[in-house]
Amino acid sequence: MRIGIVQLTSGGDIVDNLALARDQIREAASRGATLIVLPEAASHAFGAGRLDSQAQELDGLYATGLRELARELGVTVVAGMFRPADTVEREGRAFHRVYNTALVTGPDVHLGYDKIHTFDAFDYRESDTVKPGSELVTFEVDGVTVGVATCYDIRFPVQFQDLARRGAQVIVVPTSWMDGPEKLYQWRTLTAARALDSTSWIVAAGQARPGGQEQAGQSSGPTGIGHSCVVGPTGRREAEAGYEPEIIVMDLDMDEVTKARKTLPVL
Template structure:
């Protein structure tokens, strides 16, 4: 199965981001991809304004816009967006929280996965503005079962094992990773480790690094570090982007999953 990983830099406006995503989707489909994976926060970049003001349900303009283009092209798409969730009180203020949702859409599907593990780390509290999800999600593309996780989820091995036990041979991971000392090393280790834990293909799409390679290594919020990647079920890095916007394509050999699970029966 041929997949594409779209590494881009989204901005503050949901309609501009939709237009960019549709353009990149056409480019990826033109390269033969059957599954196209976009980053977390494709609909609106983190640290670009209140998420609740542009949050939309799956019948909103962002999700249906990608759905219509995906169906026209005959491909399945995964892309990060935000949906309305609930209202909570934090330090005397009422906050309208959102779900951090990975939209899954295409010819035969239109649903979402809500990020389970919110990024409450490195002095950042995603749970203040994002309500955690509760349900694991898998879907099928041309007979291949695909699992979904988002960014910080990658630090939790059992989620990936459980997705594999539910039949996932490929796990897609939309991401907007934080840059800073040691963060790229952690990203590379974690993506390889989750592939080995689950003996699955890991297809991780990240936000490009704002400012590009010139800003590489500087500490930032979770706005992107680039380095989207495709990792095989035995932990080998088959493709990796740099810091800048880029589209990676790769043919996933599903027989590698079968062989990995026979020789390394960790599940």
């Protein structure tokens, strides 16, 4: 399987973000990728306005735009977006929450995974504006079962093990990671750990760092740190981006999963 990772910086306008995504998906597809993964919040960046203002269902402009492109190119695309969820009252205020959804779309699939673990950590409360999901999601590409997780899910090994037990050999992780002290170290450690926990390929697509290398290491909200990566089923980092926008294209060998699960039967 040839995968593509699109590391980009989305903004606050869903139409502009769709155009950016389409251009980058075309580039990855032109290099032979059949599974192309974009970051969390690819439709609307965190910190760029209220998430509910541009939340759409899977039949909305953003999701259908990517579906049409994926069908045209004969590829499967995973991209972060937001869908309307509910309204909750907290401390006298009404919050119109959304689902943090990883869209999965292609010639034979069009569905969403709703992020299960909301990012309530490091003085940030994603659950104020995002309703947690509850269902694991897998899908098929080129005869390979692929599981889905999103960003903060990477800290919860059971989710990755459960996806592997459902047959996932590859787990894609759209992400918009927070920068700051030790955050890059944690990201690298966690992606390797989840590959080992599940003896699966981890394909993690992150938002590029706003401000790029010049802002690297400074504390920020969950707007991106770059460093999208591919980690093999034995925990070895096979590819990694930097802080800037970038596309990674790489072939994944499923025999590596078979070997890892035979020699390291943690499941």
